[in-house]
Amino acid sequence: MPSTHAVKPHAANPFVPLETTRIAWCGLGLLLCLIGARANASAFQLIEQNASGLGNSYAGSAAIAQNASTIYYNPAGMTRLPGVNLSAGTTAIVTKFNFSNDGSTGPSNLPLGSNNGGNAGGTAFLPNFYASWQLSPDWFAGVGVGAPFGLSTDYDSNWIGRYQSTRFDIQSVNINPSLAYKVTPELSLGAGLDWLYANADYQRNVPAAGLIAKIPAGLPGLQRQLLASQLLTSPDMNARARLYGNAWGWNLGALYQATARTRIGLAYRSQIHMPLTGTTTLANIPAPFAAAMPASVDNGASVTLPDTATLSVVHDLDARWQLLADLAWTGWSRLPELKIDNGALGEDTVKLGFRNTWRIALGANYRIDGHWTLRSGVSYDQTPIPNSAMRPPALPDNDRISVALGAQYRFSQHTTLDVGYEHLFFHSRIDNGLDPAKGTVSGSFDTAADLIGVQVSYRF
DSSP states (O other), X not given: OTXXXXXXXXXXXOSOOHHHHHHHHHHHHHHHHHTTSOOOOSSSBOXXXXXXXXXXXXXXXXXXXXXXXXXXXXXXXXXXXXXXXXXXXXXXXXXXXXXXXXXXXXXXXXXXXXXXXXXXXXXXXXXXXXXXXXXXXXXXXXXXXXXXXXXXXXXXXXXXXXXXXXXXXXEEEEEEEEXXXXXXXXXXXXXXXXXXXXXXXXXXXXXXXXXXXXXXXXXXXXXXXXXXXHHHTSOOEEEEEEEEEEEEEEEEEEEEEOSSSEEEEEEEEOOXXXXXXXXXXXXXXXXXXXXXXXXXEEEEEEEEEOOEEXXXXXXXXXXXXXXXXXXXXXXXXXXXXXXXXXXXXXEEEEEOOOOOEEEXXXXXXXXXXXXXXXXXXXXXXXXXXXXXXXXXXXOOOOOEEEEEEXXXXXXXXXXXXEEEEXXXXXXXXXXEOSOGGGOBEXXXXXXXXXXXXXXXXXXX
């Protein structure tokens, strides 16, 4: 169905007018204000960088090139967008993480209580904005803004797994300027730079009983016993590490029109090595130790965010039916652990043991008429977590199957509206006792995620 996504050249001038350039940059500035909202998802990596692909479960993401959001998925796709193109949208992500205890134990056999933590998920919005310009018959430029990484789990402060995590929140903003060149009528190449900003907020409880080992050996025996008894019944301390950082990466893409009906896209996004710095605070320190232990220290960490490679195919069966497919690889093994150096308070390590993953997606579009197109898709996405013993409460993720539906309404040759819905099915087990000082969390998670997205695209 070649006519479904084809865009006619601008009648007067297919290149960049000054006023539309100003509009694009105003839109970019507006989104930079909006995107500070927390991104909450059931995975560390967020593929939901537009809402127009949501209804296909992002099948064909590197080959569809239907609006300016191709800047993220494959910058070479800009060569299919003459004139000036703007695209903006948001995806509401609703997650559920309900824990059921099955044999958890506290550090040094401390009692844990019976609080399962409530729903550690929630609802948040993931906005995006893209603008592309045709500079000449063969050269195209664009910029995109989105949040490619995000995570949020928030448990009750006194839940069973509080010594491993009570809250883990990751937010990101990515600015992606890009260029594309039409080598031949069939082959296009694209490249971009990525400036990624990220911040993390990691909170957990620390048992006051852990300070027993720090009681000075020179104290009289009775005083040592009384102090130890006091620590055993003292409330937990509350540790909070906040980290911030930014770094650069890059991305490449190629788009090939193999036949009149078949288009193939290949895209690669580099790994990003990011140093992080911030502060760690320790609250509710027992009185005998309050003077000797710092309540706030500078911290530091370093993470390598994974590279990704995606192969996509889009095939038009006829004027109405279109088939889409994706095969994507993510290099998660570059992130074996998160180690936070808390200075005088020591190191805090979250062991991850991530493995590389694959994602496969299949989709179909059906064009009803010149205005309406219906979308559907299904995908299978591996988790980077190798087993239940390595699964942290902060990330109760697992392999998942997604089913999606969506629709596009074309108001005119200039304006389209896309809506999509996706449900993620997955269930996970946890048996994490990797750090004796944090206890063992054993049980299962009842997990799910629902995504609803809206995208508006406009061509000048």
